[in-house]
Structures are given as C-alpha cells and as structure tokens.
Amino acid sequence: MPEPQFTLDFLDWVPWVPRAVDGDLSDRRKAEIEAFVAGKNASDYLLVLANDFDSLRARAFVHRHVYADEENVTQAGYRELGATTTSHINGCVFCASVHARHVANYLKDRPLAQRFLDEGLEADLPAIERAVVDAAAKLTVAPESFSKADLQPLRDLGLSDLEILDILNYAAFFANANRLMLTLGEPTPQKKLR
Amino acid sequence: MTDVIDSILAGRRTDRIAELRSEKPLLATQMQDYYDSIFSPAADSAAEVSIGDRFLIAIRTASHTGSTAVSDWYAAAAKESGVSAEEIAWARDVGTPWHGQDRRAPMMRHVDLITSRPVDSSKDDIDALLTAGLSPAGIVIASQVVAYVSYQLRLIAALRAMGE
Numbered sequence A: 001m002p003e004p005q006f007t008l009d010f011l012d013w014v015p016w017v018p019r020a021v022d023g024d025l026s027d028r029r030k031a032e033i034e035a036f037v038a039g040k041n042a043s044d045y046l047l048v049l050a051n052d053f054d055s056l057r058a059r060a061f062v063h064r065h066v067y068a069d070e071e072n073v074t075q076a077g078y079r080e081l082g083a084t085t086t087s088h089i090n091g092c093v094f095c096a097s098v099h100a101r102h103v104a105n106y107l108k109d110r111p112l113a114q115r116f117l118d119e120g121l122e123a124d125l126p127a128i129e130r131a132v133v134d135a136a137a138k139l140t141v142a143p144e145s146f147s148k149a150d151l152q153p154l155r156d157l158g159l160s161d162l163e164i165l166d167i168l169n170y171a172a173f174f175a176n177a178n179r180l181m182l183t184l185g186e187p188t189p190q191k192k193l194r
Numbered sequence B: 001m002t003d004v005i006d007s008i009l010a011g012r013r014t015d016r017i018a019e020l021r022s023e024k025p026l027l028a029t030q031m032q033d034y035y036d037s038i039f040s041p042a043a044d045s046a047a048e049v050s051i052g053d054r055f056l057i058a059i060r061t062a063s064h065t066g067s068t069a070v071s072d073w074y075a076a077a078a079k080e081s082g083v084s085a086e087e088i089a090w091a092r093d094v095g096t097p098w099h100g101q102d103r104r105a106p107m108m109r110h111v112d113l114i115t116s117r118p119v120d121s122s123k124d125d126i127d128a129l130l131t132a133g134l135s136p137a138g139i140v141i142a143s144q145v146v147a148y149v150s151y152q153l154r155l156i157a158a159l160r161a162m163g164e
Helices: A027-037 A043-066 A073-090 A093-106 A110-122 A127-141 A148-156 A161-183 B004-012 B015-023 B025-039 B051-064 B068-080 B085-092 B105-116 B123-131 B136-163
Strands: A011-015 A185-189
Touching (some): A027 A043, A043 A185, A043 B025, A093 A185, A127 A161, A127 B136, A148 B136, B004 B015, B025 B051, B025 B136, B068 B085, B105 B136, B123 B136
Antiparallel strands (some): A011 A185
C-alpha cells in the first residue's frame, strides 16, 4: 500500500458500502435517519453507519461526550493531538486532517500541526505535546503493556489524572473512529467549498 | 445496572478507578449504552449478524492485541450465548484464519483485516463481502463490533494504568 498522504486540507469522504437510504427502508426508519443526519458533517459516513441505526445513535452520544467536556482550549488542543496521534499511526488521513486542524486552532500553532502530520512520532515537539504523543502512541500500538510508567511524564508535567484520562480516552476513541473511516469508504479531495 | 467495563476490570478495579469513573458519569453510561446497542440488538439487527457471532468478533479483536482480560470476558459471554468451544478457541487463536466454509467465513476474515491492518482495506474488500452475500447492515455491524472493542480495550488499559 502507498504511504498515507497526510494533509491539513479539508477532505470529503466517499462510501464503499451502500448508504442506508440507498436500500429499502420503512418510512418511519427513513424519517428517523434523515432527522438524525440533518445538519451534521460527513453525512455519507453517518448514512453508511445508519445501516445499523441503533449502534450509530448510541455511538454518536459517546462521540459527542468525549469532546464536550468543559475545559480550557489548551487542554482541548492536547486532546486533539492525542486523537491525531492515533489517526497518524493508523493511517487515517481523513481523521488526521480534521483533528490536526483542531490542534492548530486550539494550540494556536499551525506549524506544529503541519510538522506532526509530516513527521509523525519523530516530530520535534514541546515537552507536554511530546508526552501526549508518546502516551497516545503507546495506547494505540501496545495497549496491553500500557502502565503507570506511561502516565508519569504527563503527571510530572503537572496534568491532573482527569486531564490525562480525558486525553487518553479520546485517543482510545480514535481506535474506533479510524477503523470505521478507513474500512467503510475513503477520503477524497474536497470538491465543494464549505 | 451492569457496567461491562467495571465487570472486565474486575479485581483490577481500584478505588482510584471508581473515583475517576464517577467524575465522568456520562461517559460510563454512554459506553454502556453503546455496548448494549451492539450486544443486545433489536431483532432486525440480530437477524443480520447473530449475537454469538458478535461475541466471536469481539474475542478476535481483543485477542489481536493480547488483551486477555477483555477476550476472556467475551469468551465467557460467547459461551453463555451458546457459541461452541471450538469457535471460541479459534477466535482466540489469531494466528489461524477462519477455516470454516460457511457464510460467516468472509466476514470473519474481514474482521482480521480491519482489526489489525485497517489502512490496507479497499473497496475490493467491501465488494467481495457484498458479492459473498453479506448485507450492508451486516458489514456495518461487524465493523461496529471491531471498532467498539478496539476503543473499549484501550479505555480499559488506560483506566487500569491510572489505578496502579
């Protein structure tokens, strides 16, 4: 397989699996799905997942919650960097693009986001960002040997356990999102302006 | 009220983990709701991929990362729902591809791909599943099981480390 081409640009996503609305549906289910998807981004992706509507809906609540906690934008930036780390390792160009843009916005550092996309785990990073990337990477590739020692750099840099759990939970969530995005369709350059 | 993550943590669930989880009550209940949507499905969903097969997929995904506590938990659930010991043993043995020739064979081989090498997935893989007679719902359900467990086992690993 060719190396994934990571980018900060906006991407579209085209499904490989027929969308729920492409098949036969009861009027009731069709209305439920249309109401659910209305106004959301990546609607073709949601319409593929809507082939099993209950799991789509339950997953959406988890997804909304993992990034909806109140906190400062710097913490949000670290969390997005963890998500970008998972996505980079898994080769999910679509997810990495979305979440690297969030890193750039929250940390107010677009060069850092670009450097991380280009160079991945080897990129030169400030101390906290380095510790976030290392912890998220370990959780992605070797969850079974993830231990207290992997938390220590973040604790030493002054992050609370709740902040660390927030980052790790979000990084873990992308083990989920990357697999769905990578295996049910593919990213394409964006055709329309948002 | 069952909480599957607490149940898998079992003896490793320290007071510190309980305290941290209680700070995020929504996360706990929504993860459980997500679990229920996959493993206690409505009848139309269960007709696409059986509950026993869902547990087999979960064992397989957890076994790929050597997440023993998670695969053991799903193996017990599979056994309880009537899955044979042979099939459970296969699911744990990630070195052995699914050898059955039944209609589940393409789905089970796809599970190995999307668990361990998702970036190598292609449209051809999906087309092959559709040609083999798997429905779009069946493909999505198998993918959701893999995706759910891939997340769950990492959240458990993170919690366990925090409780050490």
